[in-house]
Amino acid sequence: MLLKKTKKLEVQIDEFLDKVLNGGLYLKQGIKYYLKKDSELFIDALNNLDTTENDADTLRRTIETKLYSHTLIPEQRGDVLGLLESADKVLNGCKEILFQFSVENPDIPQDLEDRFLDLADTSISAVECMISAVRSYFTEIQIVRDYINKTIFFEKESDKLADKLKRDIFERADIELSCKMHIRTFAVNIEKIADAAEDVCDRLSIAVIKRYG
Amino acid sequence: MAWFYLLSGLFLGWNLGANDAGNIFGTATSTKVLKYTTAVVISSIFVLLGAMISGYGAAHTIGELGDVNAIAGSFTVSLSAALTVFLLMKKGLVVSVSQSIIGAIIGWNLFTSSPTDIKSLAEIVFSWILNPVLAGIFSFAAYYVLIRILKKSKLHLLETDQHLKRLTILVIAFGAYSLGANNISKVVGVFMSSSPFTDIRITETFVITGMYQLFFTGALSIVIGIITYSNKTTETVGKRIFKLTPLSSISVIFGASLVLFLFSSTMIDKALNSVGLPSFPLVPVSITQAIVGGVMGIGFAKSGRYLNYKILGKIGLGWIITPLASAVICLIFLFIAQNVFNREVYKTFSFETNKEVIKQIMSAEIPVDYLLKNRDTTFNSQQEFRYYLSRLGYTKEDHIYNIFKIAKLEYYRIDSNYAKEKMSPNRYTQDQINSVKSLHNQSFNHKWMLINKLEMLSEDWQSLPAVYSNEYYNRELRIKLNTVCDYFYIK
Numbered sequence: 001m002l003l004k005k006t007k008k009l010e011v012q013i014d015e016f017l018d019k020v021l022n023g024g025l026y027l028k029q030g031i032k033y034y035l036k037k038d039s040e041l042f043i044d045a046l047n048n049l050d051t052t053e054n055d056a057d058t059l060r061r062t063i064e065t066k067l068y069s070h071t072l073i074p075e076q077r078g079d080v081l082g083l084l085e086s087a088d089k090v091l092n093g094c095k096e097i098l099f100q101f102s103v104e105n106p107d108i109p110q111d112l113e114d115r116f117l118d119l120a121d122t123s124i125s126a127v128e129c130m131i132s133a134v135r136s137y138f139t140e141i142q143i144v145r146d147y148i149n150k151t152i153f154f155e156k157e158s159d160k161l162a163d164k165l166k167r168d169i170f171e172r173a174d175i176e177l178s179c180k181m182h183i184r185t186f187a188v189n190i191e192k193i194a195d196a197a198e199d200v201c202d203r204l205s206i207a208v209i210k211r212y213g
Numbered sequence: 214m215a216w217f218y219l220l221s222g223l224f225l226g227w228n229l230g231a232n233d234a235g236n237i238f239g240t241a242t243s244t245k246v247l248k249y250t251t252a253v254v255i256s257s258i259f260v261l262l263g264a265m266i267s268g269y270g271a272a273h274t275i276g277e278l279g280d281v282n283a284i285a286g287s288f289t290v291s292l293s294a295a296l297t298v299f300l301l302m303k304k305g306l307v308v309s310v311s312q313s314i315i316g317a318i319i320g321w322n323l324f325t326s327s328p329t330d331i332k333s334l335a336e337i338v339f340s341w342i343l344n345p346v347l348a349g350i351f352s353f354a355a356y357y358v359l360i361r362i363l364k365k366s367k368l369h370l371l372e373t374d375q376h377l378k379r380l381t382i383l384v385i386a387f388g389a390y391s392l393g394a395n396n397i398s399k400v401v402g403v404f405m406s407s408s409p410f411t412d413i414r415i416t417e418t419f420v421i422t423g424m425y426q427l428f429f430t431g432a433l434s435i436v437i438g439i440i441t442y443s444n445k446t447t448e449t450v451g452k453r454i455f456k457l458t459p460l461s462s463i464s465v466i467f468g469a470s471l472v473l474f475l476f477s478s479t480m481i482d483k484a485l486n487s488v489g490l491p492s493f494p495l496v497p498v499s500i501t502q503a504i505v506g507g508v509m510g511i512g513f514a515k516s517g518r519y520l521n522y523k524i525l526g527k528i529g530l531g532w533i534i535t536p537l538a539s540a541v542i543c544l545i546f547l548f549i550a551q552n553v554f555n556r557e558v559y560k561t562f563s564f565e566t567n568k569e570v571i572k573q574i575m576s577a578e579i580p581v582d583y584l585l586k587n588r589d590t591t592f593n594s595q596q597e598f599r600y601y602l603s604r605l606g607y608t609k610e611d612h613i614y615n616i617f618k619i620a621k622l623e624y625y626r627i628d629s630n631y632a633k634e635k636m637s638p639n640r641y642t643q644d645q646i647n648s649v650k651s652l653h654n655q656s657f658n659h660k661w662m663l664i665n666k667l668e669m670l671s672e673d674w675q676s677l678p679a680v681y682s683n684e685y686y687n688r689e690l691r692i693k694l695n696t697v698c699d700y701f702y703i704k
Binding site: 006009010071072073074075076080137138139140141142210212 | 244245246360363364367368369370371372374375458459460
């Protein structure tokens with residue numbers, strides 16, 4: 001009976017992580033369609049991300065309630081909830097960026113488009129590794145460390161890419177300062193997704209130590 | 214009045230239930246791994262089972278150390294032990310009833326001039342040291358194995374949690390069983406020779422013996438302690454003494470319980486002896502000290518260098534101070550009970566040193582030169598006899614203990630009808646029963662005389678050579694012989 005309940009909860013935790021992962025992929029797709037000026041597909045990605053984020057919020061609340069009401073994993077509950085909440089922040093960040101694109105319509109020079117795509121790709125890779133790390137925390141704790149290392153690697157890469165991108169933006173003479181400052185914000189926000197993924201991994205490192213000393 | 218005297222023992226039992234049961238399920242309930250009510254129900258059932266099924270072994274050792282033979286004496290011994298624990302605990306020492314009850318029994322022995330069985334005492338003291346050390350090793354091993362299994366298994370965290378919950382229930386049940394089996398001896402051990410219970414015959418074959426009733430009452434007092442007061446102590450144990458993860462607490466409780474089980478299980482005894490290994494002494498040990506040992510074992514498993522010398526020092530100090538304090542308090546209380554309240558705190562025995570007694574003492578390899586010069590003397594009290602022996606130059610406690618046992622006058626008269634009624638063919642061989650019956654109407658002045666006679670009449674009463682593989686058989690045989698002697702003892 002109790003195992004059945006936990007099985008359902010296990011599935012819900014997995015679904016939640018799937019949603020965060022999908023959110024990252026929608027962001028990547030959305031940026032790509034924005035840069036390609038394919039507004040129909042961009043809106044589609046934006047709507048998908050919005051729905052995913054809402055579903056993830058509902059799932060997270062359900063998981064939280066179940067963990068408390070069935071007094072499950074009393075020792076790790078705090079850590080697990082913290083992990084899910086911080087993973088949810090990554091998803092919120094993804095949604096905010098795509099909305100920002102939709103609302104502010106940044107004018108990104110064509111020669112920087114690939115650089116933005118690279119940055120988004122690297123940041124989302126960090127998210128993907130973070131999700132794998134969190135999943136392993138639940139099932140195969142010994143490989144969590146590998147995924148944490150990968151996440152940190154991609155976060156550093158995205159830092160470098162964003163830094164280079166920001167410098168290149170401000171070194172240009174063909175665009176206005178206001179425009180430079182505007183597109184800089186997007187580079188910073190995309191980079192922040194990797195930072196948020198790294199924050200999840202920092203929590204995770206502690207949670208792993210706490211679990212088996 | 215006899216029932217009133219039992220109260221101090223029951224108070225001790227209540228204390229054990231209230232304090233020590235908290236050690237077993239405190240962490241599980243305070244970390245919400247298990248509901249308090251569930252923990253209480255499981256512990257209560259298994260404490261009862263442990264006490265009734267495996268409680269006799271350790272209780273017998275307590276009885277051997279000091280044969281407290283008057284119920285007012287048992288009351289005083291129990292009360293002194295409880296009071297000592299209460300006072301020393303207030304001083305922050307890691308004390309246990311195990312140490313205080315032993316001290317109090319020695320106090321009774323001193324007061325009554327009864328010699329102490331040094332062999333039993335040495336076994337008990339050795340077990341105090343062995344207890345935390347073994348608990349540490351077992352907890353370390355349990356933790357190491359559990360961690361390895363969990364890390365290798367690819368179970369989901371939630372499933373692992375459910376399995377750990379089940380394991381916690383099992384470990385708590387095992388812990389409660391071991392607590393009942395080992396610690397019931399502290400509650401009823403000193404009442405075994407002066408129990409107010411008599412056998413209740415339900416049917417021709419089904420008899421609830423006085424001993425069983427005594428054990429049941431003692432176990433019930435522990436259970437009442439668990440039900441009425443353990444909620445106060447579990448909070449302390451779970452949160453203050455040691456904050457452990459459920460995994461560590463399972464390992465610690467398992468390690469500590471295993472030690473208690475080893476020190477009370479005749480089954481393990483039998484198994485070890487059957488493969489020619491020495492067995493564990495069946496003695497009461499402290500679960501608190503076992504748990505402290507277990508926590509250190511886990512600490513060692515985690516960091517490899519964790520050893521809290523301060524706590525070790527406190528335990529060591531407890532080993533010395535508790536029995537000493539308890540013995541002194543018991544001496545004072547016995548003096549008051551005897552001289553102020555005019556209570557009989559011990560029964561007086563007579564002793565004789567005739568030719569046969571001296572021959573028997575010689576066969577126990579004790580020098581008898583002095584005794585030979587003063588043959589055929591009778592002594593009317595333990596004090597008189599002890600004074601006489603010390604005047605003759607006997608200083609070794611084990612010599613005095615054995616001389617006391619041999620020279621003690623106890624009267625036995627065999628009745629074949631009573632033998633037929635009491636000696637069940639399920640427990641005794643036909644040869645053993647026949648040998649007892651053949652002594653119909655014969656009287657004996659000493660226990661050893663009856664035993665020697667039985668050994669002569671039947672091979673089934675003879676001990677096997679003293680090697681480890683025969684240890685269990687010989688001990689069981691001794692218990693049977695003592696039971697048979699008790700049947701025909703004339704009070």
